Amino acid sequence: MQPIIQIRGLEKTYASGFQALKGVDLDIRRGEIFALLGPNGAGKTTLISIVCGIVRATAGSVTVDGHDIMRDWRAARSLIGLVPQELTTESFESVWATVSFSRGLFGKPPDPAVIERILKDLSLWDKKDTKVMALSGGMKRRVLIAKALSHEPRVLFLDEPTAGVDVELRRGMWEMIGRLRDSGVTIILTTHYIEEAEEMADSIGVISGGRIILVEEKAALMEKLGKRLLTLQLLSPLDSIPPELAGYPLTLSGDGRELVYSFDTQGERTGIAGLLRKLGDHGITYTNLRTEESSLEEIFVSLVRERA
Incomplete structure (x- = not known):
């Protein structure tokens, strides 16, 4: 299927001489949640701003559903909704008025049924007549999402959508984002x-120093780069790892009472059975075992460090 967003050779150098993007190539598939991860200053916001028409690229091209963002900017931008990091809303307007106004900015005719559906989906219906200034920070962020959805875009950019949102509301927003994806909206998320990315994303992109260093389906990324630890609690402590176990990546911890086996998620799972057999053959008994798996955060940190 043709990607809904295609980015080729994208570069951005600011007047100060700082090069924020360096030859970015990226395809984002239709109907997926794509998480764009990177450290501060990596180029995430610049990339989003260019695709959304807020910042002009120095070089390269971007198409949204086949529409070039420069040559066919009106059609391209009509397909995009953007939820920025900053809470910028018309404070003295009601929720209903500000969301309806945003729809009109895109030349869409008034449609109360659409606004009602969006507000109900975002649990804002009971606040429709409330002035935005009277809402909590989390509810204001929901209003920003409602404004971004008011013109029924096919692509939604969420730049730090849950910043400053409490845990309960964050979980509700995750569920809402999942429903949007199920309805066919493509979602690009920075966080x-x-x-959050581990919970929701279908694909992960990592940007560092203005370059895309990895794009991968989340499941494949976790499988390819993830590490697992098997920790065995020993009945009797060991002073050192026996020579006959030297072929295994083992370490001792807990004053010799824990034997830790490190293996990747691709090919070494069968090694566990061999390890346990050898432990039994040499009279090493254990009372308990547990496994741990790398989180996306650990994989992300290792990728960025490696790049640096």
């Missing part, structure tokens, strides 16, 4: 909460 500092790596567990």
Whole structure:
């Protein structure tokens, strides 16, 4: 299927001489949640701003559903909704008025049924007549999402959508984003909460120093780069790892009472059975075992460090 967003050779150098983007190539598939991760200053916001028509690229091209963002900017921008990091809303307007106004900015005819559906989906219906200034920070962020959805875009950019939102509301927003994806909206998400990307994303892109260093389906990324630890609690402590176990990546911890086996998620799972057999053959008994798996955050940190 043709990607809904295609980015080729994208570069951006600001007047100060700082090069924020360096030859970015990126395809984003239709109907997926794509998490764009990177440290501060990596180029995430610049990339989003260019695709959304807020910043002009120095070089390269971007198409949204086949529409070039420069040559066919009106059609391209009509397909995009943007939820920025900053809480910028018309404070003295009611929720209903500000969301309806945003729809009109895109030349869409008034449609109360659409506004009602969006507000209900975002649990804002009971606040429709409330002035935005009277809402909590989390509810204001929901209003920003409602404004971005008011013209029924096919692509939604969420730049740090849950920043400053409490845990309960964040979970509700995750569920709402999942429903949007199920309805066919393509979602591009930037977040500092790596567990947020791990929870929701279908694909992960990592940007560092203005370059895309990795794009991968989340499941494949976790499988390819993830590490697992098997920790065995020993009945009797060991002073050192026996020579006959030297072929295994083992370490001792807990004053010799824990034997830790490190393996990747691709090919070494069968090694566990061999390890346990050898432990039994040499009279090493254990009372308990547990496994741990790398989180997306650990994989992300290792990728960025490696790049640096």
